[in-house]
Amino acid sequence: MRYTVLTGILVLAYLLQSVVSSYLAIGGITPDFLLVVVVTYGLLFGWEVGLSAGVFGGLLIDLTAGRFIGLHVLSLGVVGVFAGLAEDKVFKDNMLLAPAGGFMGSVASQTIVVFCLWLFGWRVPILGALRTTILPAALYDMVLAGLLYGRIYRYYLYLRPDPRGTIVIRRH
Amino acid sequence: MPSPMRNNKQLRRFGAALVALVLLFGLMAVTARERSQVTPVEKALATVLYPLQVATDWVARKVQGVGQSVKELTQLRDENARLRSQVEAAAQLEARNQLLVRANQQLRSALGMKDRSKYPLLAAEVISRTPDNWYRMVTINRGSRDGVKANMAVVNWQGLVGKVSATTPFTATVQLVIDAGFGQGGFGAGAKLPSGELGVIQTAQGGHIQMTFFSSDPAVQTGQPVFTSGQAVIPPDLLIGYADSLSTGESAFDKFLNVRPAVDFNKLDTLHVVLYMTQPDGGAAAP
Secondary structure: OOOHHHHHHHHHHHHHHHHHHHHHOOOOEEOOOOHHHHHHHHHHHHHHHHHHHHHHHHHHHHHHHHHOOOOHHHHHHHHHHHHHHHHHHHHOOOOOHHHHHHHHHHHHHHHHHHHHHOOOOOOOOHHHHHHHHHHHHHHHHHHHHHHHHHHHHHHHHHOEEEOOOOOOOOOO | OOOHHHHHHHHHHHHHHHHHHHHHHHHHHOOOOOOOOOOOOHHHHHHHHHHHHHHHHHHHHHHHHHHHHHHHHHHHHHHOOHHHHHHHHHHHHHHHHHHHHHHHHHHHHHHHHHOOOOOOOOEEEEEEEOOOOOOOEEEEEOOOOOOOOOEEEHHHHHHHHHHHHHHHHOEEEEEEEEOOOOOOOOOOOOEEEEOEEEEEEEOOOOOOOEEEEEEOOOOOOOOOOEEEEEOOOOOOEEEEEEEEEEEEOOOOOOEHHHHHHHEOOOOOEEEEEEOOOOOHHOOOOOO
């Protein structure tokens, strides 16, 4: 039960990402539900949970796409770790935290993806990608993070990390 | 001063991260090229996720219908506040009607295309899209059990949508023509113009389709249709798009044509798998 809720939210984010996000596309740019959830987990629960969520979510994307397996494990894993490292340095109830985290996480994640694609010989015009994909998607993710963070934060009240560094369901 | 134990822990973490990075890049390198076979893990995951994706897609379509109703309702409110109550009911009916008309048109077009096509076709529904802004792929609800094989062309009533990149028993992944990796590894589409000019279709990141010509001085007119030539795995005479503008590359002899896709890739619902391949190495060709 310990991680069931968090895993459930992550799988739901994946399903929303793979099925629903295309209905929400603006100019061909889709919101990244998984990234927002990974950043949120990192900010709320620390780098271990951020990393685990990033690796699991990234693996789902990579296995669905069937190529460059490991690409999203790397990009989301790194974002999860960095969001998690900020966990004890931020005020979790600050309203600006989620949008800022969503924007920076999105830019970082997509930059890693572009770099790896370029490394493996894809013709990715970097500046064009920044203008047409990375920044618009980051803005979209920023808004989405602002909307979703509060909902996941509610679960944080029930899933506070205990002093041993693990997450437990709070019992009343 | 940091204790040796703390140093050891940090060193172990650093080592683990380094090993993970090497493994990930190795895995990426192995899977960077196109594969016709998927691993059992991918197959199992696709099979497990299939019912969940179908269910989510069903909910999404319902929600979209409701969203459309609300949108139309708002527009009608602005136009005529006095008739708001009547308009609310009319808008909902209208929304439902539009969905039905659209479905009807698509099915009629699909039926018409099936009659016109010289290839055997298999109808399929899109159940999910690749959850990423960098790849352009969709998953359809037909798989190897239905006779779908890797590299088979996929079309809709508008034209060429893409090709099958991988199959599982119940689903298949379709790489869209606008995916940047479409023309890589020699698996792309040979292309031709009605004038007989031949070339190859390539796609850059961002979904820009370009046709590179074999001749150095091609005769091109804006708006001309661009068809597949049958030189690669995709069968001939499938409409790819329309000639947009002719550009010159680094060399003056290096001419390429920007092609406007015939297919609206934002509205992919019903697709057809062409159960025929020009090259037998990708699988057995249908009659």
